[in-house]
Amino acid sequence: MPTYxxxxxxxxxxxxxxxxxxEEPVAICPECQGKARRVIHSIPVIFKGSxxxxxxxxxxxxxxxxxxxxKSKEPEKGxxxxxxxxxxxxxxxx
Numbered sequence: 025m026p027t028y029x030x031x032x033x034x035x036x037x038x039x040x041x042x043x044x045x046x047e048e049p050v051a052i053c054p055e056c057q058g059k060a061r062r063v064i065h066s067i068p069v070i071f072k073g074s075x076x077x078x079x080x081x082x083x084x085x086x087x088x089x090x091x092x093x094x095k096s097k098e099p100e101k102g103x104x105x106x107x108x109x110x111x112x113x114x115x116x117x118x
Contacts, residue, residue, distance in 0.1 A: 029065070034058030 025042045032038075032053035039060075041050055053060045 029063040030060045031063050032056060032058045032060050038063070 025044055027040050027042050028049070029038060029040050030050050030053075032055065035053060035056045035058060037053055037055045039054060043049075049062050050060055052058070
């Protein structure tokens with residue numbers, strides 16, 4: 025059963041209740057009988073497995089190999105890109 029935290033809007037008293045999912049939320053503060061509301065907290069996120077760290081995506085241990093692999097992915101400057109048109113000596117992308 026999950027534990028929910030509540031806070032009173034009148035006296036700011038915080039309290040917890042173990043309730044099942046289908047139970048109605050507590051609406052009354054046990055201290056002053058004022059209106060209580062459920063407090064929503066962010067949940068922690070835990071990344072397990074590979075692929076979440078910078079070191080997981082590196083190809084080689086040598087920085088020179090990494091630089092060369094990046095250079096091979098860059099387009100050559102002399103080649104014309106597909107979908108571009110030459111107009112008056114200049115390339116214009118369409």
